[in-house]
Amino acid sequence: MAAQLPGSFTQRMKELLGTEYEQFAETYKETPYGGIRANTLKISVKDLLALAPFELEPIPWCPTGFYTGEGARPGKHPYYHTGLYYIQEPSAMAPVELLDVQPGDRVLDLCAAPGGKSTQIAAKLQGEGLLVSNDLHPERTKALAKNLELYGVRNGIVLNESPERIAAAFPGFFDRILIDAPCSGEGMFRKDEDMVKQWEPGTPEKYAAMQRDILVSAAAALKPGGTLVYSTCTFAVEENEGTIADFLAAHPRFSLVPAGGTGSFAPGFGELPETARLWPHKVKGEGHFMAVLRHDGSLVPEEEGGDRDIALGIAARNKSGKASPSAKAAGGKTERGRGGKGGRAFGKSGNGSGREQQSVGEEALLAAYADFFKEQLGWQPAGYPVWFGEHLYISPLPKEALDGLKTIRPGWYVGHVRSGRFIPGHPLATALHPEESCRSLSLSGSSGEAVSYLKGETLSIPAERLSVKSGSVLKGYVLVCIDGYSAGWAKWQDGMLKNEYPAGWRWT
Template sequence: MAVQLPHSFSERMKNLLGREYEAFAETYGEIPHTGVRVNTLKIPVEALRRIMPFGIEPIPWCSTGFYTPEGARPGKHPYYHAGLYYIQEPSAMAPVELLGVLPGDRVLDLCAAPGGKSTQIAAKLQGRGMLVSNDLHSERTKALAKNLELCGARNAIVLNESPERIAEAFPGFFDRILIDAPCSGEGMFRKDEDMVRQWDESTPAKYAGMQREILQAAARALKPGGTLVYSTCTFSPEENEGGITEFLAGHPQFSVVPVGGTGSFAPGFQPLPDTARLWPHKVKGEGHFIAVLRHEATAGEDTAGTRAGDPSLPVAPRRETGGRTAVPRKDKTPESRVDNRGGRSSGRNGSRGRSVAFTSEGDIMAAYAEFTREQLGWQPEGFPILFGEHLYMSPLPREALDGLKTVRPGWYMGQVRNGRFIPGHPLATALAPHESRRSVSLAGDGAEAVSYLKGETLSIPSDRLRLAPGAAPKGYVLVCIDEYSVGWAKWQEGILKNEYPAGWRWT
């Protein structure tokens, strides 16, 4: 059934599009296009194409993106649960492609939930550099953190902060910043009819003010020579070209990098034809606006006072003290809120609002070191950060995050319980089979994979386990689906006890 558009919206679009309006309006009677994006943190594009259970068609503006056929259910396949792809609207893949992320960059995704663009950035970083993913709405950070964990990101920090506070904490720090701004959502009317019902003539103006504040903050956090991409999924010029024009007038150190009018992208409206618009009557996707901005100022501007140190600070080195990893001070920062179980904590400091007697830092790190020797045979890199008995490896030192509302300070390793280290689920999802001394692979088209994802116990003989030299079968096993990690299990006497988290299970 065709979407019923608000009359005032239709009239405004007629004025904007002129003779193209009829072609534009006809798209609202069509079925929206769907897509998946290959997670190259785990699998190369061609490898996924070979094993995909349904046909896929390349998306022109994203080398890792593919259209999925009508009726396909990519979320109902074990490969989705193994993090091999992310289900994403095709047009939404464009902004990160224009951000130009390179391995080793420091990237800020300022309005990141639910995490589609953050996972795209993480794949481009390939485990190098760092990603700070932020969202102002605390409830939405749950999905953001989970999606980053599912894709196997090791170098991502998740914050629940205002853009202004992030700019204060990290002035001139980031190489690249993405603002996928909250907007009136006009470009998603075909895909989400709730947005149609929530829209009125005042909606674009309401969001425009918010977008300008976010742009101001992002400008302070971007280092000289850095790139900022601003995108919306709306058509209104006041939220798009209007906001960017106003921003440029107040920030002469920024310039527009030409994008519009090439390939699948139409040029932006005057006075910014070098920005880009994706129109649903011109591409197989929903409506988007994208502006690529570059900070042209010389080095040294706007970089003083960053709590993370000088912008040349190395990211996530291992620090060794007397042969053991140094543990940073365990501050009880009131604003820090870390989920200790793979989900969001409702209390402060990961304690759920009550005081907890913690095992000593030395005991925690000793238990962790024993686990990594016995289970991994190697040491994950990063700055160790402790919240109670829970350990993270972060791409930034603890002091860089002090005072910020932190959902995830880094890669969650696990926790100490009764003197033993219990590995976290995010540790498993970011590992390759060869990085665990014990692993087992289940067939993606077999019943065992679904049984594991449902939380069921499996019978697995020891000769099916892949063991490193000298490793005994008994203990934690990295469970994989067609050689791609999905979680932990514990093997003993032919039984694989399931450790897959209840909140992640196949339903």
């Protein structure tokens, strides 16, 4: 690496590593390892290995993760745009594996942008349960929402909230919570030289204070008996073992679960050997710290009933049925910077008059939606319809549960109504499988057709290439797939495929 490591950092690492320091220092002369993770919402590991046009080597701590060889360009292939894999630093795949997510769990990814760990969690949920992905920084939530859409997540909600407000809205609710905490980033110095330039001797202490506050909020949102995984990409003891020790001292209902692992995980320092570290001189990956914390399942009186209230969708309301003071204070802005009503900030926000349009024409909107799904797909998704203007989301939670929270995506965005007709959204297409659409077309990933489609071009496609369910007409929306995996929409008529792939997503 070209950037010079700070002197105070190297001195601390010498004290921390002792005789291993020289071996550690040599890793800064090496090229960082690249990796991809199979998106099992869309493709199995076996099928990805058969399709991948580049060599893949298994990552020991992640059964769906693989190292990519030098010279591989996984971001420059149609499969990337189809959401078959996520490009991710290998060590960053470890925390979600320790979270041990099961289908049906309610999971909170508290510091989620840009979405790598959220997409990994979603794949483990397999469409069951709930994923709430949050990030405090409004700009970062755009990439987070787009990644959840690209990778076909149907049961995800995206928030732009502070941890304490989430805990107030969802007390004792989540089975599992991931905190990939903001940190000084020392473990990424080799990969990102900007992290080196931003680092100062006092940086670890500054982040440690922030991390302690996040942990306290997360603990309040965790269900009794639930699991919380805390991770950082730094080496500083203050942000790792020190933060966890402080939390355990103040929260006796929590205890450490040994991280174990595959032999790749080194134990934490001091009195916390149950925590785990990934060292770049010991594994093929960057520096990481992880701790698995479990609540003992006991309740204190004020915790009783909170989970039931959330399930009924009245978390932001008091006994009188009015919005609670905290909900009223939420405010919020849309992604375009306009004031959002009720704290919502849905990306497809229309003209900001969603509540009024909903009350006047919701019956007609629902009818248009139902007609589309009957004619074009033949089924309707389970969940709660949430209208914002003429834009429709299918949410895993009733809309009342999100009242007062700054919400970027309340669920799966399926489309909008225009002039009485339902127009399907791109995220609807990316989450579908070919058999779920009345019409589909598969393009070869090795042909120019796939790239032409991803560039937004119109294609000439004879009728016999379409796969059409019995009883459906040829004309209409077609789910365009690449080697059998959904990529987006098009409209077919008289041998011409009119491209509906959105401009902001196109191949460049």
